[in-house]
């Protein structure tokens with residue numbers, strides 16, 4: 217393994233920062249060097265959020281270039297589309313089947329692309345669609361959607377063994393919300 | 409112990425480990441989290457200042473008293489603090505004084521991408537530039553040591569990618585540094601011309617010694633590899649260049665001012681060609697060229713915008729430009745917007761409706777400039793709304809232009825630099841209307857307390873500075889306070905006050921919906937009665953993210969989860985098609 221490059225994309229408020237923090241911590245706990253980068257600021261006001269995470273023996277840049285990402289995890293359907301140029305040829309795309317209308321769409325001046333998933337599948341062979349929102353609702357708290365997605369992703373990142381994920385979740389999540397988040401992770405981990 | 413820290417967290421940690429006694433800042437992306445994290449170390453007195461100038465002067469005061477002091481700001485904040493910066497360069501630092509400037513190449517959330525390395529050169533003070541979080545922590549500690557040893561303030565320059573990227577940091581214990589104590593020393597601390605003339609000489613001598621330091625500095629180092637290509641770089645650019653040309657020889661500069669001239673000359677002798685990889689200005693390039701060394705920099709590397717590994721690789725010719733993937737569908741943009749229930753919305757709705765000229769300012773409310781509100785004409789720098797109005801008002805008058813001007817400014821911005829402008833208005837007889845958008849928090853940068861909230865950074869209660877009293881105390885006669893959820897009142901007040909041939913101040917008050925007390929409150933949500941909706945889109949013009957318009961059905965819709973029940977859409981609907989659930 218040289219490096220593993222992961223992009224997590226979505227919309228402000230979806231829990232992307234926490235998910236990418238946990239992923240980075242799990243990688244560190246597994247003994248790897250890791251860097252992650254995201255831009256805060258305007259994105260807090262309903263804009264899109266992107267987090268880049270690079271894991272390896274030695275990592276220089278925290279930023280990922282076009283055609284380099286091993287994984288793109290998109291918390292919202294069209295954010296996968298927005299970042300598609302970053303996926304490498306045999307990369308894996310994980311798309312949460314959720315739709316959040318951007319303002320130009322909501323106000324009726326633009327359309328929300330209808331067939332984005334089919335179009336992405338044409339380009340990225342390894343594309344997984346998951347319904348994390350539904351799973352989180354079933355668990356009784358929509359807020360753990362990000363952890364369901366993280367659980368699903370974790371299964372695909374073979375270099376981080378499950379025990380490091382468990383250690384990270386235990387260390388980083390407040391006691392009060394640990395149980396539901398652990399369940400959410402487990403749910404994501406076992407999703408097909 | 410190892411931990412993943414952002415650059416900002418690492419600076420706070422470094423200051424803590426380095427025995428800092430006092431820290432202050434005015435918030436500003438990407439620097440804000442430095443002080444937010446400082447406040448977690450209860451051994452250190454940390455506070456929000458009212459602006460960057462007051463912050464630097466406060467920190468200098470602590471340094472006069474022999475304390476180690478840290479002050480942080482975003483790049484444009486250093487413009488505001490530049491007056492004391494230059495003085496501090498002469499005065500020096502009894503207690504270590506570290507000034508953190510977080511620059512924003514790419515302007516992720518700034519109005520320009522000025523390169524604050526230029527300030528180090530102009531103020532003749534040393535500058536350190538970390539290239540990851542471990543260095544950010546280390547360099548903060550080193551900066552205090554340099555500051556005290558060389559009797560100088562030290563600039564620590566971060567960029568957005570350093571501030572907001574996380575990497576692994578090794579944590580250490582806090583060093584116990586005694587407070588040196590205050591002693592009167594007017595030859596140093598009171599810069600009359602007579603004293604300053606002597607101090608300037610000292611500054612030039614200090615500069616020579618700092619140059620020696622730079623040549624011996626452990627973090628200015630050469631990595632010889634293939635000697636056909638040499639790269640000189642600093643900060644985050646080092647990481648990009650390492651990825652672009654892993655086999656090249658490198659001179660990594662961490663103390664970027666003054667530059668290590670001998671080291672640079674040695675490197676130049678040993679490699680065939682030199683590329684300079686740096687973000688924004690050709691700072692290293694200009695200096696190194698002036699040493700008579702042939703280097704290539706901005707000819708290849710863009711001056712505009714943020715760098716990344718891709719740009720560096722393509723610029724250096726080691727990668728072919730990328731051809732975008734062949735995909736038909738495109739993602740519509742997701743511009744930031746005022747939140748559902750934002751207390752600023754109604755004011756902009758009214759400004760737009762009444763076609764007023766609005767000189768604007770910087771904060772969440774600058775988003776009122778975007779469609780569909782389109783309610784702002786100018787945005788220059790913090791505080792400029794008020795003072796721009798003074799000049800523009802005069803220009804309109806001389807041109808027989810009858811349009812009315814409102815200056816729109818947030819509460820934090822008003823404390824930062826609006827008050828002096830308002831005094832200017834009064835003094836010079838302005839008849840404009842100032843609208844202070846008081847959402848009782850500094851929202852844009854992530855909800856920091858300010859003089860109006862009655863709380864300090866450390867969470868203590870403190871005396872509130874009441875905007876109404878300030879404005880009345882200055883002598884403004886027309887002062888109105890409106891609740892921004894009452895659209896009719898907002899509309900009437902703005903119309904009445906802007907018509908007056910006198911200066912007016914309207915305080916448009918309602919707390920931000922995102923502060924914890926407001927989030928806890930429950931409001932009745934609203935829905936659209938489709939049988940009554942005519943598709944007129946009046947509600948859509950509010951720009952509320954909870955409201956969408958279905959083009960095929962020609963009906964407005966309100967997203968139940970997003971609605972916070974502000975009732976503005978209910979108030980604008982002429983057909984009673986919106987009602988409480």
Ligand SMILES: Cc1ncc(C[n+]2csc(CCOP(=O)(O)OP(=O)(O)O)c2C)c(N)n1
Pocket residue numbers: 434435436437460482484485488770771772773790817818819820821822845847849850851852853
């Ligand atoms: C000189 C300077 N310092 C700091 C900033 C960063 N900044 C932009 S807006 C803002 C605060 C605005 O707060 P407020 O006026 O209360 O408006 P709100 O965002 O709450 O609507 C800050 C600190 C800046 N742009 N310029």
